[in-house]
Amino acid sequence: MVLCIFAANSKTMTQKRVRVRFAPSPTGPLHMGGMRTALFNYLFARKNGGDFILRIEDTDQTRYVHQAEDYIVESLKWCGLIPDEGPGFGGPCAPYRQSERKEIYADYARQLVKSGWAYYSFDTPEELDRLRSEAESAGALFSYDQHTRMKLCNSLSLSREEVNRRIGAGEPYAIRFKMPENVDVTNEDLIRGSVTFNTRELDDKVLFKSDGMPTYHLANVVDDHLMAITHVIRGEEWLPSLPLHVLLYRAFGWEDTMPEFSHLPLILKPHGKGKLSKRDGDQMGFPVFPLAWKDPETGEISRGYREDGYFPEAFINLLALLGWNPGTEQEILSLEELTAQFSLDRVVKSGSRFDPEKARWFNRQYLQQKPAQELARLLVPLLYEKNIDTTLARVVDVCEEIKVRCDFISDFWEQGHYFFTAPSTYDEKAVAKRWKPETPEELTAIACLFESVETWEAPVVKVLFSDFMNEKGWNFGNVMNTLRICLVGGNQGPDLFRICEILGKQETVARIKSALLKIPNP
RNA sequence: GGUCGGUUCAUCUAAGGGUUAGGAUUCAAGAUUUUCAUUCUUGCCAUAGGGGUUCGAAUCCCCUACCGACUGCCA
Structure with a gap:
């Protein structure tokens, strides 16, 4: 096992290099709260010119989900939070999966037993479950702590011979932290300020499980120490176990290089x-x-x-x-x-x-910041799925016109489908409001006018249309709106003449004629 | 239940003893857009409650209330 170089010289350095870790457990997809924790760790590391480390906390074999680690890494990559060290990223403190560091922890756990900070516990999970449910039915709570440990089955309550016999016989055991009886543990949380706990209220947490794996509590302290982590930035749900972690640093004699803690609020x-x-x-x-x-x-x-x-x-x-x-x-x-x-x-x-x-x-x-070219590139695959045959130039034009009414790329179809497919139905309310007895005559004349236009560009069409309307003395609002219904199918969309331009002369005229056939006269 | 943490508009938040308590989201109204959307303007809306300390408290202290996390051989 190669010890991390940072651990060796961290004490001699006057200014420790900032090193933070994001330490998710691969039990499923990362929650957005977890992503925020990763982000804050990343930002803190970058801001301080330090290292951002990914460590996989896979010490629970029963909850392990194989695809989860890939998911975590892909999520970080998608967000641009690339670890400096981690599984698949290399680094001087490898390996970065706790399951691959398994051999490290037992020695540390035994070290605490030797120094009197921990003890062997032979109680089975089933037995403890029973005690818990018994207590519950009596309206109380069972806690493996200073008040109960001497009544339970462990190296504190059993004789030395009995303990040796059980271990010698291969009986499974866990190693528990022996929580001191009445000590105030205080820590300066970088976000919350001073936080104090009294050990009287705390229980004897399992540090090392009977399956040979450490629990989070042991592994995270040992690894943070070996990896020379300077700042632990994690969720608020860890605050209650802060005193245990502080005491572990104390028990190991590492308190002078203990990381600083910050507990993030919940989402x-x-x-x-x-x-x-x-x-x-x-x-x-x-x-x-x-x-x-x-x-x-x-x-x-x-x-x-x-x-x-x-x-x-x-x-x-x-x-x-x-x-x-x-x-x-x-x-x-x-x-x-x-x-x-x-x-x-x-x-x-x-x-x-x-x-x-x-x-x-x-x-x-x-989305609004992005140029139309970029939006068009993202939209093309969606159009392809819908079997739309078009050109990139046209998609760029469409994006330019309608991006202002979109929040997501997926909104572009709803907002601009009529640029790619002619309306098959017409909004009934819009038709009822705008379609007048004189409409067919007017639109027929407009279609005729359009057919004669040589330079099919929005400003040109607009001028010709306006002149024509003035000449005829027709109602601008009504004709424009009926024209919009023909082209779009309803009363939404960008500037009408831009729509005409993008659609092209043939298509514009065709849609007018088609609508005149399909929409019944009032 | 116990321990710890938290509490400013509906929501995200600013104001680290002295401001008409600011901004953003949402919502509403008006303007512009001969449509819709956008944009702009305006409006609505907050210091959980009670005690202190102080000339002065959202800010400091205490109590209460409420919210949350934790309370596993999970992380």
Whole structure:
């Protein structure tokens, strides 16, 4: 096992190099809250010229999902959060999967037993489950702690001989932390300030499981130490285990190089109680995962921001502003700007409700910034799926005209389908409002006028049309609107003459004639 | 239940003892667009409650209420 070089010289360095890690568990798709944690770690590392490390916390064999690690890496890549070190990325502290570091942890766990900070526990999970449910039915809660440990089956309550006998016989055991009885543990959280816990209320957490794997608590402390992590930035759900982690650093004698902690606020449901869950997304029609995910067990598909048409820049931006702000009124920030402006002391303490409407707004901002050429390139595959035969130049023209009314690439079809297919039906309300007895005569004359136009460009058509209308003394509004109905099928869309231009002379005239045949006179 | 954390417009948030409590989203109204959308303007809307400290509190302290996280040989 190669020890990380940073651990060796971290104490001698006056200014430690900033090293942070994103440490997800591969149990399924990454939640957007997890992505935000990754983002804040990334921003902090970049801002401080440090390293952003990906570490896979796969110590729970029962919950391991094989595709999840790839999903995590792909999500990070999609967002542009490329780890400096991690599985598949290399680095001096490899391996970065805890399952591949398995041999490391047992020694550390035994070291704590030797020094009296931990003990062997022979109680089976079934036995503990029984105690828990018994306590529950008595209206109490069972806790494996300083009050109960001597009544249970462990190396504290059993004789030395009995313990040796059991271990010698190969009886399975776990190693538990021996929580001190009455100690105040205080830590300066970079986001929350001073936080204090008394060990009286804390239980004896399992550090090393009977299956030979460490628990999160042991593994994360050992690895953060070996990987010379300087700052732990993680979700608020970890706050209750902070005293245990601090005490572990103390027990190992690593307190002087212990990382600084920051606990991020939760992302909450748009409405109602609790933290944001997959269910909320399903119910309200928005993704909670960066990428779509197909559950390997059930085959159930969860939508993703990427597949729903969000731009990664927009996703990053909206995530960054959930619980953080730059202190200015700027809301649209690129990853570079976020990096330059990020700081932990501007992270808010309270949980943020996720607002899907604002998420849409963010995407809109990025879409509006993009040139028509780029939007057209993204739209072409969608048109291809619909068997639309067209040219890129035409798609660019369409994008130019209708992007202002779109929030997502997928909106372009709804907003501009008539550029590619002639209307087959006509909006009844619009027809009822605009279609007058004189309409057929007027439109016939307009079609005739159009056929004679030589230079088919919007400004030219507009002038000829206007002159003609003035000459005839017809009602501008009504003729323009009926003309729009013929071309578009309803009363929406951009400038009428731009539509004419993009459609082309033949098609414009053809649509007028077709509508005159299909729409009955009032 | 216990421990810890949190509480400014409906939502995201600014204001780190002194501002008419600011911005953004949503919503509403008006203007422009001979349509629709956009855009612009305007409007609505907040310091959880109660006590202190102070000349002065959203900001500091205490209590209450409410919300949340955690309370597994899960992470």
